[in-house]
Amino acid sequence: MVKLKSNDDKEFEVEEAAVIQSEMIKNMIEDGCATSVIPLPNIDSKTLIKVIEYLNKHINMGKAAETGEEDDLKEFDEQFVNMGWEELFDVIMAANYLNIHELMELCCQSAADRLKNKSVRAVREMLKITNDLTEEEEQEIINDAPWAFEGPEIDDTVN
Amino acid sequence: MDSILCDELVQEIFRRLPPPSSAAVSLVCKKWLYLLRSSTTSLSLCFIQPPFLPSFTSFLRFHPFLSTVSVTVTSTVDSSDQLLLSVASSCPKLRHLRFLNCPVSSLSLLSLSASCPNLVSLAVTLFRPLCFLWLTPFKSLKELSIYSAGNSGELDSGGLDFVGPCELNLESLLLTGIQSSDKGVGFLWRNCKKVRTLKLKSCEGVGDQASFLAFLECLEGLQEVELRTCRGIADGVLLKLAESSVMLNSLLLYDGGSKEGLLHFLGQSKCGVSLQNLDLRLPLDLDNNHLTAAAENLGSLRSLRLQSCCLVTGEGLKILGNAMANGLEELALINCDVVERESGLLTTLGQDLKRLRKLDLSFNDMLLDKELISMLVSCNNLNELKVRGCKKLTNLAMVSLAKCCEKLQSVDVMYCCGMDAQGVEFFVLNSPNLRLLHVEGNKVSDVARTWASHKSIEVVA
Structure with a gap:
């Protein structure tokens, strides 16, 4: 023991x-x-x-x-x-x-x-993370590499 | 999560996310954006339209630890060199790069060698005239795949090719679309002394006359050779391999090699002791003489794969099976009508080949249950079976499979339209070691699906 x-x-x-x-x-x-x-x-x-x-x-x-x-x-x-x-x-x-x-x-x-496959909003809510990215910054990340975000349907529920 | 876990553990979780979920977490907050980007080591990007260069560059720069990058552009682009330069300057830690479909110049490849000195494997498309001098500074490169595109309109720099010897460290080489007029290839043959694996695809030649002798010399040290749709050179390669290659372990020949050339190789080659894997696809002239020669000369064979052989008969296969009774672990007779034509052949093969682990009888669409079952009765050690596209097989075959071959781990019954959900369900529920099953989704019942997920059996449609 x-x-x-x-x-x-x-x-x-x-x-x-x-x-x-x-x-x-x-x-x-x-x-x-x-x-x-x-x-x-x-x-x-x-x-x-x-x-x-x-x-x-x-x-x-x-x-x-x-x-x-x-x-x-x-x-x-x-x-x-x-x-x-x-x-x-x-x-x-x-x-x-x-x-x-x-x-x-x-x-x-x-x-x-x-x-996996959760929406950004759902992830923030689940983990109580405060968003410190401005809308412009978010859009810039997506615009920079739109191909990276293409994929299966996103799940917006929190559980 | 970020307040409790340290960065390292958050990245540990990110590493397990499939794309595009991994991209999505970058939008959660600034810290996650940073953590994701600094933990990404591998990216595979496929573009239909060429990407906007500045954003492509900045995207790559946000990922400073990339070691594996694959870029494919499916439309024609003028900016392929700029794209490659962008990868080169943005990914200093790169070890594996596939940059396909858009041909690049020697100059940009030289820049790549300067920016990414640790590159181990590289796949690129080149313009004609082919030139390989840019390989010299790539000291770490072990694997090279070259796809040749059309003519760039530049003048052939042929003479430039005759520079002093420089030793390349390449161990594996894949060349596609080489012609006998491609002078530049000689540089490769002269300087690749360490190549062990050579794959040629749709090559009409191996370069000009001067290149040819160097090519022959290069063949001697090879352990693995693949020739796909290289009719013009297959015989020459086989002849040289038979004469001088004593280390050859594996040969794949698809659509090439004359009757005599193949017979000489199978019966006379010096690699009889070393050759373990032989894969012949569409060998139009292959007949029983070839099989007898192989049975006598190739005593070390572990894997024999034959595809679309229409001249061989049961007699030849039985001689071969008998000679290799104690060695052969893998047998494939794909789309070989002898399997359907000669009743009892499979039974004899099954009884002889006691050590068989892998069996592939795909696309024998007239193969009957009783033929397969009478073979399986003797094949108790089988762990992999493929009968894809055997349309006459029914549920009966599935039932015997479960009963005779308990060790089966992987089975492919795709396009077996004689089987239905009932047979598949019985098989899944009664195969204790099954890990992987290829079958149409509509043939998997709910019971079978639940059982499979419970037993970690992967079902692929």
């Missing part, structure tokens, strides 16, 4: 087999730096619980492929990323910090899928 401590001072015990999916912690263990509690100053307990849930589920990736539980895992992943934007960003940052490649891939792809 490996002990992790979130930045709000909560401790979590995780199986070594699960936690070494994090390249960062794997390296620490290999270098013998993980004898006591590993402090994670960038991750709060809420996010860490999500990350540990993912690690535990993905602990036996290879085994799942053999026993045909891949679908189960895929379904878990779909459910897993079903969270709000802020939560998703927290997990992305945690995954990046802990260097968990698969989790990073999953969450960034989910974020990209949410932005």
Whole structure:
């Protein structure tokens, strides 16, 4: 077992087999730096619980492929990323910090899928971004390269 | 998103956006505009009308990290050199460039070499007279594709060509539309000592007399050769390859090569030990003698692809199959009427070729279920099958496919009008390893579609 401590001072015990999916912690263990509690100053307990849930589920990736539980895992992943934007960003940052490649891939792809084919207005609203481009600037960007903006229909809904 | 995530992570997400969504996010705010532009490394631009030059240039300049650019202009333009110069001056980190349809001059290519010294692959269209001296400063260039256009009206600078030797580092060369009057090509043949892959398309010649000897020398070191619609030179190339090429690994011949030329190559070539992939398309005179010669001489073959061979019979194919029983992993008999004509041929081939992984029987429109099924029974290791355009095949074939070939990952049943949604559904639901299926959209039932998306099976219409 490996002990992790979130930045709000909560401790979590995780199986070594699960936690070494994090390249960062794997390296620490290999270098013998993980004898006591590993402090994670960038991750709060809420996010860490999500990350540990993912690690535990993905602990036996290879085994799942053999026993045909891949679908189960895929379904878990779909459910897993079903969270709000802020939560998703927290997990992305945690995954990046802990260097968990698969989790990073999953969450960034989910974020990209949410932005795909959305109108500019919808994106701003979803992420509460203030537009600091003037109308002229916007038009200039489009006029400069009108071909880049041609494509499938745009979705104006916010969800 | 920008207030929580650092720039690097925002770009990580942008990288996963397909165009034009990636362009759309640039309009969200100034920061995103900057982040998108500074994370874009690859652009593919296709113009029907030539773009307005200043805006084209400024667009490229906003993307300082471009390493791969493809520009195609489908109408004739006078400004092709300016377009290329604009790319050259705006994309200093360029490694791969395709600049097609609009011919460019040597002078602008020289500028390109100065501005983009790291270019690894380049595809361009050139005017006649062809000249390749501009290649000299491209020290990093490994892959070159040349498409020749009409005459520019300039005088042939032929004599200029005889400059001292300069070593080019090219490893792969594709030339289209070369004629025997193209003096300039000799420069390529004399200086490309490292070329391993040579592809010639619609070439009537390989340059003038002086170029020819250098060309022959160049053939010796080749590992991969493709000749497409090069009737005039195919025999000569085959003869030289048979004589001197001991490293040849792969040969593709499409519409070219005489009966004798091909027979000599298949039976006598020194590359019998190294040749692993042979692909013959429309070899009009190919008959059983050729197959017997190949069976005796080409012992290392892993992949044999034959397309539109009308003279071969089952006898020849059986000899070949028997000789290559332990080696052949890929077999294609595309549009070869022998497959339909001789009942039982496929069964024998299936029994002999124990190591077969890939099978392509496309466009044999009279191929019957029982012929295919009796072959598949023996082909348990198959992971790729194409029967595109086999109109007589029915759902029965789909059912056997699922039963006999559990390892199948990729299947193409496009234009098999004898099959319907029911057969496709059964196949999709009962093929545990399927990853890719080519079939018409209207033959995919809702059940099959749901199952496919659940199992990450890609269905391509």
